[in-house]
Amino acid sequence: MAKQRVAVLLGGRSGEHEVSITSARSVMAALDPERWEVVPIGISKSGAWMTPAETRAALDAGNLSFVTDGAPVLKAPEALAALATCDVVFPLVHGTNGEDGTLQGFLEIAGIPYAGGGVAASAIGMDKALMKALFREAGIPVARYSVIRSWEYTLAQNDSMALIEQSIGYPCFVKPANGGSSVGVTRARSREDFHGAMKAAFAYDDKAVIEQAVVGREIECSVLGNEHPEASVVGEVVPDRDFYDYDSKYSGESTTQLYIPAPVTEGVAKEVQQLAIRMYQVMGCEGYARVDFFVTPADRVIANEVNTIPGFTSISMYPKLWEASGLAYTDLLTKILELALARHQRRADR
Numbered sequence: 001m002a003k004q005r006v007a008v009l010l011g012g013r014s015g016e017h018e019v020s021i022t023s024a025r026s027v028m029a030a031l032d033p034e035r036w037e038v039v040p041i042g043i044s045k046s047g048a049w050m051t052p053a054e055t056r057a058a059l060d061a062g063n064l065s066f067v068t069d070g071a072p073v074l075k076a077p078e079a080l081a082a083l084a085t086c087d088v089v090f091p092l093v094h095g096t097n098g099e100d101g102t103l104q105g106f107l108e109i110a111g112i113p114y115a116g117g118g119v120a121a122s123a124i125g126m127d128k129a130l131m132k133a134l135f136r137e138a139g140i141p142v143a144r145y146s147v148i149r150s151w152e153y154t155l156a157q158n159d160s161m162a163l164i165e166q167s168i169g170y171p172c173f174v175k176p177a178n179g180g181s182s183v184g185v186t187r188a189r190s191r192e193d194f195h196g197a198m199k200a201a202f203a204y205d206d207k208a209v210i211e212q213a214v215v216g217r218e219i220e221c222s223v224l225g226n227e228h229p230e231a232s233v234v235g236e237v238v239p240d241r242d243f244y245d246y247d248s249k250y251s252g253e254s255t256t257q258l259y260i261p262a263p264v265t266e267g268v269a270k271e272v273q274q275l276a277i278r279m280y281q282v283m284g285c286e287g288y289a290r291v292d293f294f295v296t297p298a299d300r301v302i303a304n305e306v307n308t309i310p311g312f313t314s315i316s317m318y319p320k321l322w323e324a325s326g327l328a329y330t331d332l333l334t335k336i337l338e339l340a341l342a343r344h345q346r347r348a349d350r
Helices: 017-030 052-060 077-084 102-110 119-126 128-137 150-155 157-167 191-202 246-250 266-283 317-324 329-348
Strands: 004-011 036-043 088-091 145-149 172-176 186-188 207-212 217-225 230-238 257-259 287-295 301-307
Touching: 004 017, 017 036, 017 329, 036 052, 036 077, 088 102, 088 329, 102 119, 119 128, 119 266, 119 301, 128 145, 128 207, 128 266, 128 301, 145 150, 145 157, 150 157, 150 191, 150 207, 157 191, 172 191, 186 191, 191 207, 217 266, 217 317, 217 329, 230 266, 230 317, 266 287, 266 301, 287 317, 287 329, 317 329
Parallel strands: 004 036, 004 088
Antiparallel strands: 145 207, 172 186, 172 207, 217 230, 217 287, 230 257, 287 301
16 A cells, blocks of 8 residues: 555644644654655644644754744645645644644645544534533533633622532632643632632633532543444543642653553443443544543542543553553554544545
């Protein structure tokens, strides 16, 4: 089989820029060189699209971030020309303008196959408020939550605080509705913490989600597939601090533990796998996604969220769960790209 060209998009304008680059480095190193020719296209923190040569130079220099004043996508003819020569795209841009449906929409208009969720699934997966409302409507168990917009909070801080105290209580988690990698997330233990937590969330989004702090274990499951998705074995994250925050996930000094398979009963593991597939399908996901849960001391499974572009670093849970399920990292990447091509062909055949 002739090699196919795969564009790996990395970087981006969100707070997860560095995570994206780390994930992309790992993916590019692991892609089967007999099957794929890699074309890296970086996106700087300012939104400038870089040529493959510029991207390789930055990566070879060991840069953990792309800082350039180049042109945005529609004024970056060399980057666009390189993208147009590719058979499939592996978007690894986390956060805003990467996994929120906007980049997926651009690739749809361009008619280029791409890995992962489509426009709607990506948009829902990025917005925790929409995602939780969808799960609740589908009868999927979620923690108590409320949504407050920045203008509402500015006009009526005391009313907002009273609403949360009556409906959620402390401790609670305050999160930007649109975001990932726990950026801007705070555990508010009391009224004294709440204002600072809201300020931190609103630094990243105009909409905050306030959730009940569930007492339970953090369990994750990887899902892979288009029309007939499959679930991996389940794993457990044991953070080295109050919750699984950005530093706990990515800091070189983190002592967070990953247990694969998770030490849960067979019944709990099966329920997590079934719910993971159900959540994946309710959102309309295709390709791949990681699904996160809480499991209470009474073994009640509570849905947390679906991550449509999970981390792909060497220590990330998504590939590790599939490796434990018998699918090696390189083979997993090939499978994800084959699913992207198959979806594109299915739609072309309509």
